[in-house]
Amino acid sequence: MTDFRTQARAAEAAMRDVFEATPLQRNAHLSQRFGAEIYLKREDLTPVRSYKLRGAFNAMRKVLANDPSRDLFVCASAGNHAQGVAYMCKHFGVTGVIFMPVTTPQQKIFKTKVFGEGAIEIRLVGDYFDDTLAAAQAFCDEAKGMFLSPFDDEDVIEGQASVAAEIMSQLGKAPDRVILPVGGGGLAAGVTSFFGQNTHFTLVEPAGGTSLAAALEAGAPVTLPQVDGFVDGAAVARIGQRTFARLAKTDLRDIVAASEDRICATMLEMLNVEGIVLEPAGALAVDALVDVADHIKGKTVVCVTSGGNFDFERLPEVKERAQRYSGVKKYFILRLPQRPGALKEFLNLLGPEDDIARFEYLKKSARNFGSVLIGIETKKPENFAAYFERLEAAGMTYTDITNDEMLAQFLI
Numbered sequence: 001m002t003d004f005r006t007q008a009r010a011a012e013a014a015m016r017d018v019f020e021a022t023p024l025q026r027n028a029h030l031s032q033r034f035g036a037e038i039y040l041k042r043e044d045l046t047p048v049r050s051y052k053l054r055g056a057f058n059a060m061r062k063v064l065a066n067d068p069s070r071d072l073f074v075c076a077s078a079g080n081h082a083q084g085v086a087y088m089c090k091h092f093g094v095t096g097v098i099f100m101p102v103t104t105p106q107q108k109i110f111k112t113k114v115f116g117e118g119a120i121e122i123r124l125v126g127d128y129f130d131d132t133l134a135a136a137q138a139f140c141d142e143a144k145g146m147f148l149s150p151f152d153d154e155d156v157i158e159g160q161a162s163v164a165a166e167i168m169s170q171l172g173k174a175p176d177r178v179i180l181p182v183g184g185g186g187l188a189a190g191v192t193s194f195f196g197q198n199t200h201f202t203l204v205e206p207a208g209g210t211s212l213a214a215a216l217e218a219g220a221p222v223t224l225p226q227v228d229g230f231v232d233g234a235a236v237a238r239i240g241q242r243t244f245a246r247l248a249k250t251d252l253r254d255i256v257a258a259s260e261d262r263i264c265a266t267m268l269e270m271l272n273v274e275g276i277v278l279e280p281a282g283a284l285a286v287d288a289l290v291d292v293a294d295h296i297k298g299k300t301v302v303c304v305t306s307g308g309n310f311d312f313e314r315l316p317e318v319k320e321r322a323q324r325y326s327g328v329k330k331y332f333i334l335r336l337p338q339r340p341g342a343l344k345e346f347l348n349l350l351g352p353e354d355d356i357a358r359f360e361y362l363k364k365s366a367r368n369f370g371s372v373l374i375g376i377e378t379k380k381p382e383n384f385a386a387y388f389e390r391l392e393a394a395g396m397t398y399t400d401i402t403n404d405e406m407l408a409q410f411l412i
Contacts, residue, residue, distance in 0.1 A: 011159050012165040029273055036300070048309075050307035054162050060094070086098060097121045101124070157246065161191060161194045164195055176200060179285040181204050183205075185240050189247055204288040212244070220244070258284055278307070335396065
């Protein structure tokens with residue numbers, strides 16, 4: 001453990017030639033809300049807006065120290081790892097070939113090119129990441145390059161542990177608790193290994209990708225049959241072998257599965273209240289504060305905001321999901337009589353704080369009733385109970401489909 005800490009500190013010191021330490025900021029809003037001293041470790045403020053360049057830097061640094069003639073590095077990524085590798089290829093003056101799925105948004109491709117600035121080549125291969133990864137590894141073997149894993153590599157884990165080394169220096173002590181996101185496990189493995197038993201940890205996974213919890217229950221890494229890709233920076237189907245070896249003693253009670261809709265509410269809160277832009281994975285640690293609220297009062301807590309690469313084209317979806325989670329927006333299908341005045345009667349049932357956000361009516365000439373898809377926004381969740389009572393008193397039949405994922409995919 002001591003050797004690991006020493007190596008992590010050495011990695012952190014070497015990084016100062018490339019980028020400054022990210023801030024550790026006390027957050028007054030969260031501290032007051034939860035009755036604790038809550039700090040944000042702002043990994044969303046690195047040059048590539050995520051912690052991923054730390055692991056890429058440390059792995060490349062060690063490879064080049066052992067063999068300065070190495071000049072080809074390869075990775076597969078659709079996001080933050082690609083940008084970290086690109087940035088470090090430029091820094092070290094080596095060539096990088098980055099494989100990305102064909103479906104990667106142009107914004108991510110553009111940002112990766114900008115960070116690499118002529119030092120990298122991007123190859124778009126495969127509709128799914130597994131195909132992209134296989135193509136990258138095959139090319140790497142053929143070209144005799146060095147493959148850079150996004151998380152399942154000891155040098156990468158050591159590089160991510162530099163986050164903990166900075167926290168210790170900035171805070172002047174080990175915090176009582178650190179809350180960390182978990183995807184492949186590189187960040188969590190590094191930070192927990194650095195602090196050890198001096199600190200309590202809460203590890204947060206998206207509910208649609210609980211690969212660490214599944215591995216702990218099975219006693220070894222397992223592949224999840226299905227993953228919700230919304231939290232793209234942490235939606236990993238299988239935790240790494242090496243990262244799991246460092247996390248295998250984690251108590252399942254210290255793992256939080258955060259719902260994707262709740263994460264959206266946290267993202268909007270941080271944006272609207274603090275002006276902090278977080279990607280879904282970057283909001284995981286802050287989101288989990290509500291789950292540990294009873295255990296952190298009076299404690300010093302560090303939340304690692306792991307990334308801020310958020311495409312604002314996703315903002316309408318984030319807002320939609322946040323409103324549904326908080327209960328101020330609902331969708332339902334209404335059976336409306338096909339007669340003059342029926343629509344007016346329905347509209348008169350709306351409360352003073354209710355607003356129609358969506359209305360789709362399909363009139364069937366051979367039927368007495370038509371189906372209406374309706375979205376309603378209101379100011380307070382409790383308004384819906386009164387509204388539905390008025391619908392029922394008026395004899396109107398409706399079905400609430402807000403939380404029906406299957407129908408939501410097709411209709412909402």
